Amino acid sequence: MNEVLLRSLIPGVIAILVRRGADFAAAEDAVQDALVEALRTWPADGSANSPRSGDASGSSGSPGGGRPVRDPKGWLVTVAWRRFLDAARADAARRRREDLLDEEPAPGAAPAVDDTLQLYFLCAHPSLTPSSAVALTLRAVGGLTTRQIARAYLVPEATMAQRISRAKRTVSGVRFDRPGDVATVLRVLYLVFNEGYSGDVDLAAEAIRLTRQLAAAIDHPEVAGLLALMLLHHARRAARTAPDGSLVPLAEQDRGRWDTASIAEGIGILRAALARDRLGEFQAQAAVAALHADAPTAGETDWVQIVEWYDELVRLNDSPVVRLNRAVAVGEADGPRAGLAALAAVDAASSASSSNRGHRIPRYTAVAAYLHERDGDLATAARLYAEAARQAPNLAERDHLTRQAARLNARR
Known part of the structure; x- marks a missing residue:
């Protein structure tokens, strides 16, 4: 079975069901059922050209009954729509939608329009928290299973299932009637990329794959x-x-x-x-x-040119993190004392906000230690490296900063 093919088809199939009237949660569940059916009936070599015989099983079975599957996306749309209809008809609360449900589209080729882009925007809906938006994007657009996402985030599968369920409920009923916010979608994808690698899912590679997909669509x-x-x-x-x-x-x-x-x-x-x-x-x-x-x-x-680019970044996004990175570049281009002066301005700017008061921005202390070492103040640098190690977000970074402090202490 060609898992890459299946994963590439998921967002488009979900979006088609949503456009036909299914809410997001129901559409996603129906598509997952269709994927299970595909895994059961499509050939093991992943060609998707000739499902095993006997794959039709009543109204909810696979279309074609052994006929060649020449349009895998259309196959999935038809099976998923039938699964949705069965689930909806069984739910008394959805009787008001019977007029819609009785109008089942005939099996056939999936529409050529690509709704994947709209699904990106839905998964990056402003009502979702960043972590929920990332999880929903990996599930609906990336095609990862709940177990894979949970392993990537090192949380129990039940915890991730609850997070995804809440996210699906949040976006259920949201209509595709307004342009999406590209900037929000990009921020979500960048969050996925920065998760890097953990467990059995390479999220950095996954983010690149999804961003390629988005670049092809917009x-x-x-x-x-x-x-x-x-x-x-x-x-x-x-x-x-x-x-x-x-x-x-x-x-x-x-x-x-x-x-x-x-x-x-x-x-x-x-x-x-x-x-x-x-x-x-x-x-x-x-x-x-x-x-x-x-x-x-x-x-x-070319640190001088890098400083110039950070100046452009400050004009686009005058955030403490951007100014912190600019201070490092200034320290390399103009010397450590110039870098420390730029860093002091970052500290003053971040402390001016009540929400940031008393909290260093990430990597601030480590940058200060590096610039003090470059300036020859090894005692201050060693102390700051040790402090930065205590603030480190992960074991690898903590060990690295601890070694830097030990190295300088040994030289004093």
């Missing part, structure tokens, strides 16, 4: 910018960790292990997006990543 320079950013970051993945699992900073990475094909593709996509002269945050971030990828060695990195 002509938008920021979609291209996000895809380029993902490819450029992902190209460095193999070099980010040592054989013992410890983190390897960018400046120390073996650039021979970077994926040059992904870098070339990402830069090509970015150039085409920038040529449209509609700069957005993801394009600017991708430009920074491209400058890192272009440098043969860490010492040849």
